[in-house]
Amino acid sequence: xxxxxxxxxxxxxxxxxxxxxxxxxxxxxxxxxxxxxxxxxxxxxxxxxxxxxxxxxxxxxxxxxxxxxxxxxxxxxxxxxxxxxxxxxxxxxxxxxxxxxxxxxxxxxxxxxxxxxxxxxxxxxxxxxxxxxxxxxxxxxxxxxxxxxxxxxxxxxxxxxxxxxxxxxxxxxxxxxxxxxxxxxxxxxxxxxxxxxxxxxxxxxxxxxxxxxxxxxxxxxxxxxxxxxxxxxxxxxxxxxxxxxxxxxxxxxxxxxxxxxxxxxxxx
Amino acid sequence: xxxxxxxxxxxxxxxxxxxxxxxxxxxxxxxxxxxxxxxxxxxxxxxxxxxxxxxxxxxxxxxxxxxxxxxxxxxxxxxxxxxxxxxxxxxxxxxxxxxxxxxxxxxxxxxxxxxxxxxxxxxxxxxxxxxxxxxxxxxxxxxxxxxxxxxxxxxxxxxxxxxxxxxxxxxxxxxxxxxxxxxxxxxxxxxxxxxxxxxxxxxxxxxxxxxxxxxxxxxxxxxxxxxxxxxxxxxxxxxxxxxxxxxxxxxxxxxxxxxxxxxxxxxx
Numbered sequence: 001x002x003x004x005x006x007x008x009x010x011x012x013x014x015x016x017x018x019x020x021x022x023x024x025x026x027x028x029x030x031x032x033x034x035x036x037x038x039x040x041x042x043x044x045x046x047x048x049x050x051x052x053x054x055x056x057x058x059x060x061x062x063x064x065x066x067x068x069x070x071x072x073x074x075x076x077x078x079x080x081x082x083x084x085x086x087x088x089x090x091x092x093x094x095x096x097x098x099x100x101x102x103x104x105x106x107x108x109x110x111x112x113x114x115x116x117x118x119x120x121x122x123x124x125x126x127x128x129x130x131x132x133x134x135x136x137x138x139x140x141x142x143x144x145x146x147x148x149x150x151x152x153x154x155x156x157x158x159x160x161x162x163x164x165x166x167x168x169x170x171x172x173x174x175x176x177x178x179x180x181x182x183x184x185x186x187x188x189x190x191x192x193x194x195x196x197x198x199x200x201x202x203x204x205x206x207x208x209x210x211x212x213x214x215x216x217x218x219x220x221x222x223x224x225x226x227x228x229x230x231x232x233x234x235x236x237x238x239x240x241x242x243x244x245x246x247x248x249x250x251x252x253x254x255x256x257x258x259x260x261x262x263x264x265x266x267x268x
Numbered sequence: 269x270x271x272x273x274x275x276x277x278x279x280x281x282x283x284x285x286x287x288x289x290x291x292x293x294x295x296x297x298x299x300x301x302x303x304x305x306x307x308x309x310x311x312x313x314x315x316x317x318x319x320x321x322x323x324x325x326x327x328x329x330x331x332x333x334x335x336x337x338x339x340x341x342x343x344x345x346x347x348x349x350x351x352x353x354x355x356x357x358x359x360x361x362x363x364x365x366x367x368x369x370x371x372x373x374x375x376x377x378x379x380x381x382x383x384x385x386x387x388x389x390x391x392x393x394x395x396x397x398x399x400x401x402x403x404x405x406x407x408x409x410x411x412x413x414x415x416x417x418x419x420x421x422x423x424x425x426x427x428x429x430x431x432x433x434x435x436x437x438x439x440x441x442x443x444x445x446x447x448x449x450x451x452x453x454x455x456x457x458x459x460x461x462x463x464x465x466x467x468x469x470x471x472x473x474x475x476x477x478x479x480x481x482x483x484x485x486x487x488x489x490x491x492x493x494x495x496x497x498x499x500x501x502x503x504x505x506x507x508x509x510x511x512x513x514x515x516x517x518x519x520x521x522x523x524x525x526x527x528x529x530x531x532x533x534x535x536x
Binding site: 010067068069106123124125126127130132136137138167168170171172173174175176177178179180181182183184185186187188189190191192193194196197199201203204205206207208209210211212214215216217218219220221222223224225226227228229230232233234235238239242243247248250251252254255257258259261262263 | 278335336337374391392393394395398400404405406436438439440441442443444445446447448449450451452453454455456457458459460461462464465467469471472473474475476477478479480482483484485486487488489490491492493494495496497498500501502503506507510511515516518519520522523525526527529530531
């Protein structure tokens with residue numbers, strides 16, 4: 001399947017090679033920055049461009065992995081370009097029949113202007129320089145026009161492909177923000193506290209690992225420990241007083257209150 | 269070393285067997301609830317009591333793993349009891365020469381009234397029914413009178429024993445609240461969102477595991493992804509609107525703002 005990758009960020013950097021391994025012929029990468037476009041194109045051994053007007057018009061699949069804020073604009077410009085080229089081209093099936101797919105958890109398939117469109121949402125946190133095993137990443141797909149094709153594409157790159165409608169995908173993405181982005185921010189706030197006192201972050205790793213491992217076997221509400229669930233007011237008051245950063249202190253208060261409100265205090 | 273365990277909660281339930289395996293003779297468990305005391309005593313094959321006045325007075329080591337809020341009171345009552353018994357006893361070395369140790373990250377060694385005292389803080393999240401490998405738990409010890417003894421005791425149960433003063437231990441405990449308790453609360457909030465829509469929590473586990481695994485290799489600030497670090501205002505506004513629970517919405521706002529304030533927005 002001749003494929004153009006629109007975007008060269010964290011998701012595209014991992015999805016591109018996975019698609020290529022699965023047999024997609026990635027012919028071109030578009031990104032609005034030269035450096036990102038050329039770097040990913042090098043890796044995929046394909047062409048690249050920063051100009052929507054130079055996007056190859058004869059691919060079968062256009063995969064959009066760009067920021068949600070620009071997705072509709074970029075997809076519209078690419079689509080208009082395909083229509084333009086098609087009207088001057090003798091080639092059948094170019095442009096308007098292409099399958100447009102985006103990878104955004106929170107965006108509707110309707111964000112794409114092509115009649116054949118769908119969503120392939122790989123639920124994982126991607127950083128450019130860190131390898132991930134795509135086969136273990138749950139992928140959620142949705143397409144009114146091409147569900148079977150998208151399922152089959154998903155199954156070529158992952159062992160866990162599920163169909164999910166847009167509303168539930170948005171819930172999933174929101175849950176992922178809590179379970180990943182906000183969790184990582186808790187790690188970051190902890191690392192800043194330790195750094196201020198010259199303590200290496202690595203001492204927290206066994207605790208971080210066990211906290212994640214626990215919820216494989218127990219519901220998070222049953223796994224909770226610490227001063228907030230015990231409602232140990234003395235400890236909480238003293239810990240709050242140790243936080244010199246006002247925003248971090250506010251987070252401490254709000255999260256301690258939320259733990260207390262959502263869970264019954266337990267005997268330690 | 270003849271040992272009495274004061275407390276039968278999450279920490280004592282794991283520390284007791286670890287100390288026993290390491291060669292401590294645990295003679296008795298005290299807890300203010302019969303059920304906890306008898307359950308742990310069964311496991312350790314030792315006596316138990318709920319009455320401070322019945323705590324065995326002739327042990328060498330008294331390990332206090334009770335809620336911070338009651339630590340000073342319980343330790344004081346046990347100590348006074350030892351002094352009482354000693355004054356009527358012919359036995360040498362009973363009571364006043366006993367080594368008192370507590371396991372609380374946020375409490376000073378001074379919370380204990382005995383002249384020989386120290387802190388042994390195992391930094392981990394313990395739940396009664398979940399096994400942990402104590403050898404991999406970092407243990408932080410502090411004692412003005414018996415540091416070598418406490419180090420040696422720690423090294424019998426863990427491969428990672430470090431001395432740490434009270435101020436740094438309190439910082440570590442505060443960092444652990446962020447990296448463990450608050451992180452687990454993020455998992456809990458995510459699980460509640462999913463449950464409201466009939467989506468099983470297990471779909472999040474690969475994401476949770478990768479989020480934890482990433483910070484073994486990257487600083488948390490470099491590992492961050494998602495709408496807040498991209499400052500994708502449309503997504504954040506829509507996600508906020510999906511949160512019907514006012515407190516959870518407040519958490520979403522505050523954490524997104526904190527991620528944005530602490531990290532530069534990056535291109536996705």
